[in-house]
Amino acid sequence: MAAAAATDDYDAATALAEFHATRGGVLGLIDSGAIAAAAAIPPLFLAPNSRLCSPPIAPSTFVIPTVDLSLPRPSLVAAVRAAAQSCGFFYVTNHGILESVVSSAVSAVRAFHELPLAVRSSFYSPTPVDGVLYYTMPNDPPRRAADPEALPVLPWRDTLIVSVSPGAGAGGGIERLPSECRDALKEYRDAVSELGKETLSGLLSEAMGVGAGRMESAVAPETALMACHYYLPCPEPARVVGSLNHTDAWLFAVLAQDEVGGLMARVAAVVPTGAGAGDEEDQGEQQWVEVPKVAGALLVNVGDVLKVLSNDGFRSVLHEVRIKSREEARASVAVFFNPGDSAAVVGPLPELVKAGETARYRSFTVAEFMAARKELGHGGAWVERFRACEQEKQPLI
Ligand SMILES: O=C(O)CCC(=O)C(=O)O
Numbered sequence: 001m002a003a004a005a006a007t008d009d010y011d012a013a014t015a016l017a018e019f020h021a022t023r024g025g026v027l028g029l030i031d032s033g034a035i036a037a038a039a040a041i042p043p044l045f046l047a048p049n050s051r052l053c054s055p056p057i058a059p060s061t062f063v064i065p066t067v068d069l070s071l072p073r074p075s076l077v078a079a080v081r082a083a084a085q086s087c088g089f090f091y092v093t094n095h096g097i098l099e100s101v102v103s104s105a106v107s108a109v110r111a112f113h114e115l116p117l118a119v120r121s122s123f124y125s126p127t128p129v130d131g132v133l134y135y136t137m138p139n140d141p142p143r144r145a146a147d148p149e150a151l152p153v154l155p156w157r158d159t160l161i162v163s164v165s166p167g168a169g170a171g172g173g174i175e176r177l178p179s180e181c182r183d184a185l186k187e188y189r190d191a192v193s194e195l196g197k198e199t200l201s202g203l204l205s206e207a208m209g210v211g212a213g214r215m216e217s218a219v220a221p222e223t224a225l226m227a228c229h230y231y232l233p234c235p236e237p238a239r240v241v242g243s244l245n246h247t248d249a250w251l252f253a254v255l256a257q258d259e260v261g262g263l264m265a266r267v268a269a270v271v272p273t274g275a276g277a278g279d280e281e282d283q284g285e286q287q288w289v290e291v292p293k294v295a296g297a298l299l300v301n302v303g304d305v306l307k308v309l310s311n312d313g314f315r316s317v318l319h320e321v322r323i324k325s326r327e328e329a330r331a332s333v334a335v336f337f338n339p340g341d342s343a344a345v346v347g348p349l350p351e352l353v354k355a356g357e358t359a360r361y362r363s364f365t366v367a368e369f370m371a372a373r374k375e376l377g378h379g380g381a382w383v384e385r386f387r388a389c390e391q392e393k394q395p396l397i
Pocket residue numbers: 227229243248255257263319321332333334
């Protein structure tokens with residue numbers, strides 16, 4: 001494996017092919033002893049200096065909202081609405097999933113990624129095989145093409161993606177997983193699937209200002225994928241990227257993480273302009289804030305398709321993962337809820353387009369959406385393609 005600082009004769013394509021041929025991910029690289037020192041981090045993973053100058057993390061004045069799901073319905077709906085409108089990320093407590101189920105799932109993610117090389121490498125593949133993919137996924141190629149100087153080729157992260165859609169056959173990809181992680185991930189998938197379909201979908205619908213069954217009738221939310229991430233410790237954390245900034249594309253996601261930290265969200269500090277409830281609020285400057293683990297809570301993330309359904313009433317927040325630790329690996333697990341019907345047409349719900357106004361987006365099919373993401377990358381820019389009005393197109397950062 002080619003190592004050390006990039007030089008003009010560094011052959012990135014060969015280095016990438018060699019890295020994937022090891023089938024061991026970033027952990028394999030570390031275990032091989034190749035990167036005992038920062039100077040030995042392969043250039044494929046190195047963010048250029050320009051990226052390191054990104055603004056420092058603001059001292060956290062912004063707190064990610066927490067919504068207590070045991071609140072009486074009207075207060076609950078109001079709290080979800082406020083969180084989805086202002087931030088797009090919010091924690092839920094009293095969600096009904098035992099803490100032991102959540103922590104076992106996070107431990108199962110860790111257990112998979114720490115399996116002996118010979119076991120985990122049999123799953124290593126850039127495309128899913130029977131609903132399972134284990135890979136160090138190269139950073140978004142369309143965005144890299146747009147700015148090759150700004151992005152490293154590979155993130156400092158190994159990922160296991162498991163299909164959990166009901167259409168993926170009994171158990172989806174989970175049945176293929178090794179016994180060290182299978183049962184805990186199954187239990188978690190079942191619990192989060194119920195939370196998403198029985199509770200969050202109805203709540204988010206009502207929070208948009210439509211009936212509880214409206215999201216279901218429009219797009220039939222379904223669990224689609226479970227992304228089990230493992231962010232490795234790094235001798236020089238600021239030189240590598242855990243995940244590039246992106247918005248989640250679909251309806252919503254539920255995320256659990258351990259205590260290591262590094263998840264960041266780009267939020268606008270909200271500046272209240274009055275003292276009473278319901279007073280106008282100004283959006284302050286955008287800043288990156290850390291989204292730490294909150295004990296007993298799960299993080300809910302509004303996706304781009306839900307933002308479209310809400311006619312921009314909700315935000316889908318830009319987020320990324322930075323590597324924080326030189327010693328500890330970070331594990332997280334995200335369950336994504338997508339439109340269950342692949343023939344669904346997505347657009348702003350007509351009842352959310354105020355009289356005399358036009359919808360903010362034109363309607364699009366799931367196939368159009370997939371094509372736009374493939375072309376424009378996972379940065380969140382794809383959604384702007386469907387803006388009804390050219391002047392309203394939003395810059396990402
Ligand atoms: O690992 C995390 O905390 C975030 C993962 C994420 O953003 C994603 O899977 O889309």
